[in-house]
Amino acid sequence: MYLMDTPYGSEVVPVWERPEPRPRAAPVPLSRDLIATVAIRLADEHGLDGLSVRKLAKELGVGPMRLYDYVRGRSELLDLMVDVVYAPIAEAGRQSGWRETVLAVAQATRAAALEHEWFADLLGGRPHLGPHGLAVAEAMAAALSRAPAVRGIDDLQRALGALNAFLVGAVRREVTERRTVRATGTDEAAFQTGLGPYLSRMLETGRYPTVARLVIEGAHLDPAESFAHNLTTVVDGLAGGSTRRVRR
Missing domain, CATH: 1.10.10.60 (Homeodomain-like)
Structure with missing residues (x-):
């Protein structure tokens, strides 16, 4: 030792x-x-x-x-493996604007997780403190500290928490769906089609009107487009902040 x-x-x-x-x-x-x-x-x-x-x-x-x-x-x-994967993510974080940095790091994290699916399994736990992992953390924290609505360390912690919660959840969900498709040979659309008769009976009861709208009117969205749209929504929300503050 x-x-x-x-x-x-x-x-x-x-x-x-x-x-x-x-x-x-x-x-x-x-x-x-x-x-x-x-x-x-x-x-x-x-x-x-x-x-x-x-x-x-x-x-x-x-x-x-x-x-x-x-x-x-x-x-x-x-630890060594994870830090190697963080290297290109750290490179992506070298942007001039705070918003561009956050978007680039998030997209690079998704790309890394899709290339190395095991990486998604290691996100969301203890912080990754290798040199490249720290570089990514610094890039994200420094970028969000420049967001208009982030006025202090408490705001910064909350902003990082919200962004990481979205990023980890979105990446893990996409990786899980890919694994499920491989394991079952059935994608999400085929899965829903297979349950069509049961789902139709349930929706015809009228107890699930909003779910019915999603099933009938909703499209099967492209994962990359959905990720980009939702990421932008989260980042724009962090930029604008909230007009209400939680009173302690």
């Missing part, structure tokens, strides 16, 4: 701050970048359930114990 002395005592050094192990005279050279790259490929192909240090070691052609020189376990491996 790699420790660092601080004014508060010895602390475990995060994987991003630990030096790479010294190169060995071994047939297979290793680095954290290579480990993360191969792990991402495995997770893309088999999901997080199909990823383990042992399986990764086999894919790399090394013994599992050798990987522990680079990562202490699966948790640190996921």
Whole structure:
């Protein structure tokens, strides 16, 4: 275990701050970048359930114990993988205007989750504190701090919370639907068609008039267009703020 002395005592050094192990005279050279790259490929192909240090070691052609020189376990491996995925998202956040930054980061996050579906499973939990993850957090926080309705740290926290709630929910829902289509061979439209007779009987009772309108009049919206529209609605709402303040 790699420790660092601080004014508060010895602390475990995060994987991003630990030096790479010294190169060995071994047939297979290793680095954290290579480990993360191969792990991402495995997770893309088999999901997080199909990823383990042992399986990764086999894919790399090394013994599992050798990987522990680079990562202490699966948790640190996921940290490395997630931060690699955040790299292009951080690049997308380099916009001049606050609104453009928020929109670009959100769209890049969706794109990353659709490319690496396992990434969506790791959104919404503890903050991701790798260098690229922190760069994304800084870009979003700095951008929203410039929104007209954000006047202090409390407003900023609420704005970030609202935006993240939308982003995580929207991305996870889209990824879940894609997985469901693959698992069942039935998309949302076909699913509803299959339940058509039952749904018609229920709607004819008159107890669900608004649901009936959605089913009969509503179109199957394109996921990308829906995401862009809803994201813009959320961002514009954050920009305008609320005329009412919650009294404590």
